[in-house]
Amino acid sequence: MATEMNEMLTNGLDRAVELMVVAAHNSFRFGDRNTVKISRLTRDDQQEIAEFCYSLGDMSPLAARDGRFLMELIKEPCALLMFGDRRKSDFNFNCGACGYKTCAEMNKAEEVESLTARGPSCQFKAINLNMAAGAAASMAWRLGLYCRVFSTLGFASFALNKMENVDMAVTVSVSVAKKDPYFDRHQYWTDEHWKETFNKEFPTFTRGFIGAIEQE
């Protein structure tokens, strides 16, 4: 019996996600440290993350936008990979990027908690983490998946404690929707709402020269 297209798509997505994890796991990283944790979040997790992000509307319009977007995204086959790592340095590079002269000083500094991440963090830990996410995205691109790296969803995954023993997180979202769901959100805007928002954000755009009076 012929295999259904949708079944092949979802099976292909599962295989692709596994290959993305392999690429991320084997990506280049400073100090040969392979401490990055990777997990695939379930559909229920994504639903929860979407609702959480949407609820942050007043505080962060960006999070709300991505929450609203994720709610739509999960209606079609998609996957969300979460990458996380600890914040303290185990490199001993003493590079200064974190604002402390030595790694030992940074590691001893008081930990600062927040919804989005724990700090202060080692710059090279963050680089290794994001390099793994980049490798996964790169593999997704090669495999022909629609893909976008989301920091907002990473922050939300961290806030909702979707991965244990990590201090910072980032997510990579992939989809096999009928058309590319990322980078084009015109469907969410009416013309009037778009013009109103644009005029509010960039009030001087239509002014001919400094001092000109805006037209009603």
Added chain:
Amino acid sequence: MSIERSIRQYEEDRSQAAKIAARLLLASATTSPRVGGVGECTVQIIDDECDIEDLCQATEQMSGENEKWDFFKRDAMMLRDADAILIVTSIRCLTDPADINCNVCGHLTCEYQRKVPKLEREPGIAYTGPLCLFRANNISYAIEAIISTARNMGIDYGVYWSAGAAAMRMAIVPKNTGFCLAVGISVTEKSPFRDIPKDYADINETTMNDRIIKRLWPQFRSIYS
């Protein structure tokens, strides 16, 4: 010393291939993801032998500044064998935090982070943090893109923060650069960035040539002539 014309031709083409590859890697780094789509990174190609040597010397000089930077000498010696070096910078992380209050830097809000005094520019300090780590993370996407494309094209690569820090010290990068990494690339039959002895700063092709060929061989030839 003369070499066969065909071999000389091969050497020139090999070097040319590395220069072309460097430009394609630059393209890949440029189009890699950026947080919020905001321009953050610049990529500079250093493919002149003398310029590479200048950078390697600056890297070596920095090694004495901090007891943890002994490996800078080894990095510099490896990079001397590179056909080109790509310097990737992050130009917003020092002066322009991302304004998303992510707390990765440990200062809760970007407003607080702005007020924290930066480390002084002095010997032993490579980057004058605290930087906006969220901004600087963009550099990891650029570097990953370079690696990914280099792997596809069969180009050997090595990533070094030592040479990135040296490029900042030499002031050959944009003035607001807060964080900088270097990628050496090579088109040779044996990657100069792999299988490197521990004492590579002292025992390498240059010192071996100097001691065995340039120093011992003339004496040997003279004695046994």
